[in-house]
Amino acid sequence: MVETRERLLASLATELGAGGVLTGADIGVRHHSDWTRRNACAPCALVRPRSTAELAAVLRHCHAAGQPVVVQGGLTGLAGGATPRAGELALSLERLTGIEEVDVPGATMRVLTGTPLAVVHEAAARHGLQFSLDLGARGSCTIGGNLATNAGGNRVIRYGMARELVLGLEAVLADGAVVSSLNAMLKNNAGFDLKQLFIGTEGTLGVITRAVLRLHPAPRERLTAFVACASFESLVALLGESRAALGGQLGSFEAMWDDYFEFAFAALGLAQRPFARRHPYYALIELESLEPRGDGERLEALLGRLLDNGAAGDALIARSLEESARLWRIREAAGELIMKLPLPVAYDISLPISRMAGYLGQVRAATARSLPGLPLYVFGHLGDGNLHLVTGLRQMADAAVLDDIVYGALAGYGSVAAEHGIGSLKREWLATSRLPAEIALMRTLKSALDPRGILNPGRVL
Numbered sequence: 001m002v003e004t005r006e007r008l009l010a011s012l013a014t015e016l017g018a019g020g021v022l023t024g025a026d027i028g029v030r031h032h033s034d035w036t037r038r039n040a041c042a043p044c045a046l047v048r049p050r051s052t053a054e055l056a057a058v059l060r061h062c063h064a065a066g067q068p069v070v071v072q073g074g075l076t077g078l079a080g081g082a083t084p085r086a087g088e089l090a091l092s093l094e095r096l097t098g099i100e101e102v103d104v105p106g107a108t109m110r111v112l113t114g115t116p117l118a119v120v121h122e123a124a125a126r127h128g129l130q131f132s133l134d135l136g137a138r139g140s141c142t143i144g145g146n147l148a149t150n151a152g153g154n155r156v157i158r159y160g161m162a163r164e165l166v167l168g169l170e171a172v173l174a175d176g177a178v179v180s181s182l183n184a185m186l187k188n189n190a191g192f193d194l195k196q197l198f199i200g201t202e203g204t205l206g207v208i209t210r211a212v213l214r215l216h217p218a219p220r221e222r223l224t225a226f227v228a229c230a231s232f233e234s235l236v237a238l239l240g241e242s243r244a245a246l247g248g249q250l251g252s253f254e255a256m257w258d259d260y261f262e263f264a265f266a267a268l269g270l271a272q273r274p275f276a277r278r279h280p281y282y283a284l285i286e287l288e289s290l291e292p293r294g295d296g297e298r299l300e301a302l303l304g305r306l307l308d309n310g311a312a313g314d315a316l317i318a319r320s321l322e323e324s325a326r327l328w329r330i331r332e333a334a335g336e337l338i339m340k341l342p343l344p345v346a347y348d349i350s351l352p353i354s355r356m357a358g359y360l361g362q363v364r365a366a367t368a369r370s371l372p373g374l375p376l377y378v379f380g381h382l383g384d385g386n387l388h389l390v391t392g393l394r395q396m397a398d399a400a401v402l403d404d405i406v407y408g409a410l411a412g413y414g415s416v417a418a419e420h421g422i423g424s425l426k427r428e429w430l431a432t433s434r435l436p437a438e439i440a441l442m443r444t445l446k447s448a449l450d451p452r453g454i455l456n457p458g459r460v461l
Helices: 002-016 052-065 117-125 143-148 232-249 258-267 292-309 321-332 334-338 353-370 398-408 427-432 436-449
Strands: 045-047 069-072 089-092 099-103 108-112 166-172 178-181 207-214 221-229 250-257 281-289 314-317 344-350 377-381 386-392
Touching (some): 002 052, 052 089, 052 166, 108 117, 232 250, 232 353, 258 377, 281 292, 281 321, 292 314, 344 398, 353 386
Antiparallel strands (some): 221 281, 250 281, 377 386
């Protein structure tokens, strides 16, 4: 295999030219793992195509040689999906970048998938539009990774997951065949919706190279409220009241448990607390404003009612962009704060809101028994049923114990992967969230599109 691999890399170097193929120390440790830093491993080579044609040539050669490939975008994942395994070639999309077209009347954008999410935001904003997918890692994560994992983020409650924001795409199959389905129409029922084969399938069926993204009008202003609640029931009531009062203008509803808030506040070194005293729960509410003056009054009236009826223990509205950014900083710093923890682990789960309190009570009690003293920091996108639990382990052996607690309690009614995917770290738990017939169909699709099993092997299935 070594001799075959050497010939393969020589062929790829010829196809891609200078800087296209890196080996040894030239690769850099960044490409050894995703944000989890678990099971870090140097790939046998790092390949960096600059176009769909070059990427297709890479996969054509790898398919012929039976060379396994792991696809890498911004490496901000938390499921181990982009972390190489021994002998794998890392296929990086970091040079496949750029905005190709913005169609303002049609409210669409065609983009290469190595482009960072923040660059897409900036390009849309220049035309008075917005790409509504948003998450804290926007400066590092790429559109390709967002689509491959069907990312969620802060505005799912208003705009849905990534798949709702894609009209068409181009992808390269394992054998190098290019499937171009760059549809730019909202309505197109002419046959199978092929883009869904690649969105949310974590690079196991093909590598997305281009996408046509759906844009929306940018709001004139974003109004941010920060609300404290005394109980989980009050937090849920706050969500219901906000939905009823703000309707489609409710852009975000982010929940933070006290343990996460205090951890983030201290780790960020913040000086000024939003409220004079601590509260068990907090919510960040964002209203996408069309008429700032009238919408501001509506938001103030809502908070007044919530304080009067007891759903809120305290509340404030950010009076400046700086104040709003400080409040969002507490919530969006989760990714960088996780990296400050010793042996960090992060859970991304989904379950009905009605079962959250009972579930967390069960998990906390089991953790206290099996891993006494281990903190659990909880936050999430409450409106779409997505919770995140993070902690720093004392030893990696504890990871299996905590997995059993967190994932085991979800069996039969929740999902072990809300928005970060299955990757390699959750494979053994897939069956708790999918029926045997579903997994069998997934394997059929994998076998049909990647018969030699070279694309992201050991991930998802």
